[in-house]
Amino acid sequence: MKIGFRLGFHFIRSLCIGTFFMGIFMAIFMEGILPLIGIGKDDKDTEALIVFSLFICTLLIGAIIYGWHISRPLFRMISWINQLAEGSYVTPANTKQMYKKKTGKLKGPYRLYKDVFLNIEHLTNRLREIETEREQLEKMKREWMAGISHDLKTPLTYITGYSALMLSPDHTWSHEEKEKFLQEIQQKGDHMKELIEDLNLSFRLQDSQIPLKKEEINIVEFTRRLIADITNDPRSQQYHFSFESSNTNIIIPIDTKLFHRSLQNLFMNAVLHNPPETSIHTSILLQEDIHIIIEDTGAGMDELTVQNLFKQYYRGTTTNVSNEGTGLGMAIAHKIITAHGGTIHVTSEIGTGSKIHIILSNH
Known part of the structure; x- marks a missing residue:
């Protein structure tokens, strides 16, 4: 609406100014120039033909100048949009030409499309941000795939190694040794199962x-x-857990299986990425909403x-205590809590x- 008003006002103003100067020019031409070239007022037909031809030429020249003046910003817009379509999300270098050097404001014809240019610039910046985020996500995906491949390969190596030892005809293993091997195989198998479950749950939550x-x-x-x-998890034996709540009975509707998984991921993240002897304290507060706070x-x-x-x-960058984990646990926890309206x-x-x-609604 603003653009239409500005264009209409600009056209009427230009028409008035053009008509005014055309009138002055025609008066000078008829009164001063025609007599000099021998065309008097008595020669009405010749005078009318010349004046009409001059009027048409002036009108065409004015229309061309006005069209060029108005269309310059349009060509710049089209060029900018084509640049975006080709995947170049940067502000064109010649954009500075649209602004006055002293005031920094848009020049005359560009002011007519101020809103459009501002929106295109905003779109450019947003597309650039999205492209940066996409590149970061792709990088994280590649790193994650490499990590998952390693995480799956490591327990498989243990399983095949211990299985080969137990099946080896060159050695007779004691009952205790066999039990130890089987415990290791079971532990690594459980870890692989956890990885696969995280993958499956993550994709189902995403969709x-x-x-x-x-x-x-x-x-x-x-x-x-x-x-x-x-x-009671063997990985948590050297960690100190504590718990407190402002109320002993806080009733809330949740999907117990999913919410259990969400909190479990949060607790195990605190275990896997912190050194032994770390204290992990959980508190639940009932205010207008329900607050679950996990501190370590x-x-x-x-x-x-x-x-x-x-x-x-994302698999983290700061801890050097453990790199165990799928890189999906915290994302899964976030999605489950969000799905519960928290x-x-x-x-x-x-x-x-x-x-x-964590904040959950109490209503």
Whole structure:
């Protein structure tokens, strides 16, 4: 609407100015120039023909000049849009020519399309951001695929190695040795199963293929039992867990299986990426909403890791304690909590620890 008004106003103004100067020119031409070339007022037909021809020529020249003046920004827009279509998401170098050097404002014809240029510039910046994010995602995917291949290959190596040892005819193994081998095989098999389940769940969540089967449960007791299970995990033996709640009975409708997986991923992330003897404290607060807070005193994360923590395929950059994990666990936790209408935020500082804050609606 603004562009139409500006173009209409500009056309009327240009028409008035052009008519005014054309009138002055015609008056000078008829009164001053025609008598000089021997055409008097008595020769009406010749005078009318010359005046009409001159009027048409002036009109055509004016239309050409006006069209060129108005269309210059359009050609620049078309060139810019073609550049975007070719995948070049940068502001053209000649854009500076559209602005006045002293004031920095758009020049006359470009002011008519100010909104369009601003929108194209915004689109350019947004497409550039999206392209950067896409490149980062592709990089994370490649790194993640390399990591997953390694994670699958490592337990397979253990399984095939221990199986070959047990089947070797060159040695007779004791019952204790066989039991140890079988425990290792089972542990590595469970790890492979976890990797495959994470892959499957991640893709199903991404495509919104999992309907939530909610049931009302006491989130306090639910979390307490989950922490007890985590502490019994062999990987958690050297970590210190604690739990507190402002209420003993907080009822909330959740999909218990998925929400269990979400919290489990958050707890195991704190275990796998922090050194032994790390303290992991969980608290539940009932205010207007339900707040679940998981804090640890571990290694902490840098800003880049915090920003990408819930992105799929991201495996972290700061911890050197353990690189175990699929790179999907935190993304899965985030998607499940979001599917329940909740939010999850993380704050962290290197050398101090991390804090994960989950907020669930109490309505």
